[in-house]
Amino acid sequence: MIRLLMAEDHTLVREGLKQLFAEAGGLTVAGEATDGGQVLELLWRGHFDLLLLDVSMPGLSGEELINCIRTRYPSLPILVLSMHNEPQIVRRTLKAGASGYLTKDCDPDTLLAAIHRLADGGHFIAPELAERVVFDMSAGLSPILHERLTGREQQVLELLVKGHSLKDIASRLVISHKTVSTHKTRLMKKMNMANNAELIRYCVTEGLVG
Template sequence: MHKISVLLADDHAIIRDGLKQLLADTDDISVEGEAANGNEVLALVRECDWDLVLLDISMPGRSGLDLIKVLKEERPDLRILVLSMHHEEQYAVRALHAGASGYLTKESDSEVVIGAVRRVAGGGVYMSDKVAELMVRDRQPATEPLPHTRLSDREYQVFDMLVSGLGLTEIGERLSLSVKTISTHKTHIFEKMNVSNTAALIHYAIAHHLTKTEEY
């Protein structure tokens, strides 16, 4: 019987260990590779054919939505299932638009994770009811789109880090970008969202349930 070959990508070893144990208890899924950052993911995808990448989008180096787009450009048939600490409201729609075939939070039950791996590896798409609702809402034209939906993917990533309390230098280090570039993104974010300080961004994020439960 063919086993689903999984590349497991997460920068936390304890999470990788837990997922490996979870998937090892199945008869049809096998973790054949591991990566702790986006650059390792890209290198391994270039080296081998994988049935599925189980991907955390908040890792050091190249990560996030940009990584999904690059992976799909290089391997259009690659199946990607995002398993993230970010709530659906934060990244699910953007991840699916970038090329992922499913989105789960790390709060998901074990059975849900296994079922999603099987569905996505088999050519399907996995969405929770919440993500499906967000996708439908995203397709409906809005007379007054919410300010954060106007942000580019990179701007949204910087926005997310700003409201998490990170400074420009730390954001630059984590995204491998200069402080000047991050500062430019910050300026554009303030302009698009019509705010003048980070405190207003934080208030907006809380009001629209765009904050997460864990730190980067």
């Protein structure tokens, strides 16, 4: 029996996955977390064979959370199940220490196959994602500006260009105002932007916002 820790902040997604695993057999959801803090607490308290992780949760999340888990639990397989399919995000997530990556629109059989592959010590990337990552890397192009950002910095960028204040961003991401300000300073420096207007123009040009 594979003991899963499922980290997902959307109740409907968790319930759907639990039903899938119950019907498949051989899997049990031994723990559920809705933010990064709960993930670390449950890992400290219990034993799990695999972490099924959404990288866009409140608080500590994404690459920062994966790095933290890898430092403390280097042998734990981490399967990312995300809404993001951008090659640069997949690459950064795998580089941080994830053992596999799937998008939430994958079919149930692919998810089950990935879980079993990781539980057996392997790795798994959705074929269509692997192809995009390979061809994206082989293009030989210089990294575009937003690829320099961490996952958290990208979250802050997205909310900034949508018009949210630093205080609102802090509340949404469950981090301090000072931390948001630090992320903004770093992302502005990495992207060589002087103000919010330049950020918005860039994001519109790159198709990052509607």
